[in-house]
Amino acid sequence: MTQRGTLGVAVIGTGKMGADHVRRLHGVTGGARVAAVVDIDEARAEKIANAIEGCTAYTDPSAAMAADGVDAVLIASPGPAHEAALLTALEYDLPVLCEKPLTPDAASALRVMDAELKLGRRRIQVGFMRRYDTEYVKLKSLLGNGYLGRPLMLHNRHRNAAAPTGFTSANLINDSVVHEVDATRWLLGQEITAVTVLRPTSSENAPEGLDDPQFVIFETDGGALVDVEIFVNCGFGYQVQAEVVCERGTARIGEGHAMVTNMAGRWGGTIAQDFTERFEDAYDREVQAWVDATRRGEVTGPSTWDGYAAAAVCEAGVRSQTEGGRVAVQLVERPALYG
Ligand SMILES: NC(=O)C1=CN([C@@H]2O[C@H](COP(=O)(O)OP(=O)(O)OC[C@H]3O[C@@H](n4cnc5c(N)ncnc54)[C@H](O)[C@@H]3O)[C@@H](O)[C@H]2O)C=CC1
Numbered sequence: 001m002t003q004r005g006t007l008g009v010a011v012i013g014t015g016k017m018g019a020d021h022v023r024r025l026h027g028v029t030g031g032a033r034v035a036a037v038v039d040i041d042e043a044r045a046e047k048i049a050n051a052i053e054g055c056t057a058y059t060d061p062s063a064a065m066a067a068d069g070v071d072a073v074l075i076a077s078p079g080p081a082h083e084a085a086l087l088t089a090l091e092y093d094l095p096v097l098c099e100k101p102l103t104p105d106a107a108s109a110l111r112v113m114d115a116e117l118k119l120g121r122r123r124i125q126v127g128f129m130r131r132y133d134t135e136y137v138k139l140k141s142l143l144g145n146g147y148l149g150r151p152l153m154l155h156n157r158h159r160n161a162a163a164p165t166g167f168t169s170a171n172l173i174n175d176s177v178v179h180e181v182d183a184t185r186w187l188l189g190q191e192i193t194a195v196t197v198l199r200p201t202s203s204e205n206a207p208e209g210l211d212d213p214q215f216v217i218f219e220t221d222g223g224a225l226v227d228v229e230i231f232v233n234c235g236f237g238y239q240v241q242a243e244v245v246c247e248r249g250t251a252r253i254g255e256g257h258a259m260v261t262n263m264a265g266r267w268g269g270t271i272a273q274d275f276t277e278r279f280e281d282a283y284d285r286e287v288q289a290w291v292d293a294t295r296r297g298e299v300t301g302p303s304t305w306d307g308y309a310a311a312a313v314c315e316a317g318v319r320s321q322t323e324g325g326r327v328a329v330q331l332v333e334r335p336a337l338y339g
């Protein structure tokens, strides 16, 4: 570790999330500094590096990871670029926080898991930040105390005001629904065994080539049924809601009613416009927890196994989108390294 024991982090990918994580590491969280930034867009990386003392810009992830003063890596490039960056980080034996998805399909996720298994110790945390959101944490702890009884159903709504240009049906599963895949596995403590994707009439606001919204159903090995409404061009804001239905009661999060105003014969509040607003605190807690654990020499949080299991479920979801019907999820046996 460098400079008075702070963790020197190389941030790979300096687009929307990467730039936000740089801001967070530099000015919000403690115990780390941004030692390097990497982007295939050289000007973008340089602009960010120039604003931070002691930070160097690179276009090649491998060069950044080999640099003096780099102790850890935060990957925020697009999903298809994650595998190469993860394998390089494992070669250098560097701890990693990798934005979701770990990779966009099960075979590439398995290659990453095999490389970590060869190393013989956990190095990777996957950026499933909902596990750090206070509402999700409360729901998890309520389910854990058994007060409501066994969970039978989980209803999810995931709405974005607008999807990025070029967002495809596969992105809708791999980039958006992947959060509900992880939240389901984590909240219920069950694996997802089958996925069915159904499509209502598409919104006239959906871009050419994308059916939006879609309706996704998971079956789990504990017998629960889970549904996800995914609507990435809903137009009015960003909403992530979940309601669990148990034997003796229900619990709901994500209503967003932090403040309700009454005025001119109406009542109401505001709706977050995107994930950086809705999950700001969760990202802060996630990154701080990663920095703290890394400085202690530990790896905590969602593992490579969680990333692989999510990738396998998403792959089944994409197959259901293209082939129709219910697609079973096949997982390899869980290695002992992942408990
Ligand atoms: N946890 C969350 O809620 C969210 C996570 N994400 C994830 O963060 C990652 C980045 O997403 P965004 O920032 O929205 O994308 P973006 O498109 O805004 O930024 C990606 C950046 O990576 C750069 N890049 C592309 N290939 C690269 C490579 N091989 N090496 C280095 N840089 C490369 C691009 O030039 C661009 O600057 C994705 O994995 C995405 O799924 C994105 C949004 C929210």
Ligand SMILES: O=C1[C@@H](O)[C@H](O)[C@@H](O)[C@H](O)[C@H]1O
Residues within 6 Å of the ligand: 160, 175, 176, 179, 232, 275
């Ligand atoms: O991860 C994210 C984006 O990549 C994705 O595109 C959005 O749908 C999610 O809400 C956001 O959390």
